[in-house]
Amino acid sequence: MVKNGESMNKKHRYINNPGRLLLSEIKAVLDTKIIAKELKYYSKISSTNQEARKIAEHGAQDGTIIIAETQTQGRGRQGRSWESPAGGIWLTIILRPKISPEHAPILTLLTGSVIAKTIRYTTELKATLKWPNDVRIHDKKVCGILTELSAEQDNINFVLVGLGINVNINIDRFPQELQSQVTSLQEELKRSVDRITFTKRLLEQFETEYLKFLKNPINKIPAIIKTWRQLSDTLGRNVVVETNSGKIVGFASDIADDGALIVLTETGEEHKIIAGDCIYLEQ
Ligand code: BTN
Numbered sequence: 001m002v003k004n005g006e007s008m009n010k011k012h013r014y015i016n017n018p019g020r021l022l023l024s025e026i027k028a029v030l031d032t033k034i035i036a037k038e039l040k041y042y043s044k045i046s047s048t049n050q051e052a053r054k055i056a057e058h059g060a061q062d063g064t065i066i067i068a069e070t071q072t073q074g075r076g077r078q079g080r081s082w083e084s085p086a087g088g089i090w091l092t093i094i095l096r097p098k099i100s101p102e103h104a105p106i107l108t109l110l111t112g113s114v115i116a117k118t119i120r121y122t123t124e125l126k127a128t129l130k131w132p133n134d135v136r137i138h139d140k141k142v143c144g145i146l147t148e149l150s151a152e153q154d155n156i157n158f159v160l161v162g163l164g165i166n167v168n169i170n171i172d173r174f175p176q177e178l179q180s181q182v183t184s185l186q187e188e189l190k191r192s193v194d195r196i197t198f199t200k201r202l203l204e205q206f207e208t209e210y211l212k213f214l215k216n217p218i219n220k221i222p223a224i225i226k227t228w229r230q231l232s233d234t235l236g237r238n239v240v241v242e243t244n245s246g247k248i249v250g251f252a253s254d255i256a257d258d259g260a261l262i263v264l265t266e267t268g269e270e271h272k273i274i275a276g277d278c279i280y281l282e283q
Contacts, residue, residue: 023067023089026199034063035093035207042068047075049146049162052092056150056158062096065203074164077133077146078277083175087168087186089199093206095159099217101151104159105259106221108133108147109228110209111161115143116231118202125188128233131252131261131278135165136233140183142166168192221257228255234278239263243276252278 024041038061045051045068052066068090074082084090095107112129119127125137135143146162166184174182185193213220229235234252241248241263250265260272 032207036065038064046073048092056094064094067091085173089165092162113227114206129231131234238281240279241276
């Protein structure tokens with residue numbers, strides 16, 4: 001679906017152009033059963049997560065995607081804002097998994113692993129995962145994931161998986177204070193990346209893993225955690241984790257079945273941290 005008056009007839013003019021408009025054409029090349037069967041494209045939007053919530057509350061189907069060239073009010077974790085200039089992949093997947101709400105955090109881990117693997121496969125860059133949900137290259141953030149859950153006691157209404165990937169973006173498009181912490185695929189490769197090919201691979205792989213997970217959630221969790229561990233750059237490090245109830249300093253020893261980070265403190269205490277910001281004490 002093409003919005004904002006951008007015509008599909010322009011397809012041939014843009015086919016080799018990694019820049020604008022191509023994102024609207026993803027649906028045409030996708031080989032998926034549920035993901036992006038409904039796809040809403042915007043050249044500019046406030047936030048794909050915000051729009052996704054609106055339409056999910058009005059019954060949007062499982063697998064619906066909202067994708068935008070730019071966001072004016074992109075949202076990050078912990079109420080932060082998310083810079084979303086043209087050239088990135090800013091999208092939200094609406095999911096309606098028939099799983100227990102307690103298993104929803106696994107979807108964030110699954111998404112992070114799929115993104116890291118897609119980067120590795122399409123670019124050969126060694127993308128790694130930083131708890132809870134950053135994808136990094138050479139110790140700099142290339143992608144963030146914002147998962148939002150709407151659930152009742154035992155039932156999930158919907159899960160919004162919002163992901164922001166810095167693809168074809170010059171680092172000087174980011175505010176000065178972020179420039180030493182972030183990177184983009186273009187920055188790392190010194191060339192641009194075809195966002196259609198990348199997004200196709202990403203969404204097809206996401207669907208494969210998502211459907212496997214849905215078939216047998218409890219049995220699939222150990223394999224999802226194992227993959228996350230293999231891709232992680234957090235485990236085995238000394239960290240400070242800033243949580244709502246204070247800072248925890250210790251050794252990041254493992255990740256639990258619900259996605260919580262296990263941190264061992266100097267005094268031998270074991271903390272299971274559900275949410276927080278993780279800072280590495282040494283690189
Ligand atoms: C983070 O803080 O690391 C999470 C960032 C998530 C950004 C993405 S971009 C697409 C989607 N829409 C939003 O407003 N946020 C997410």
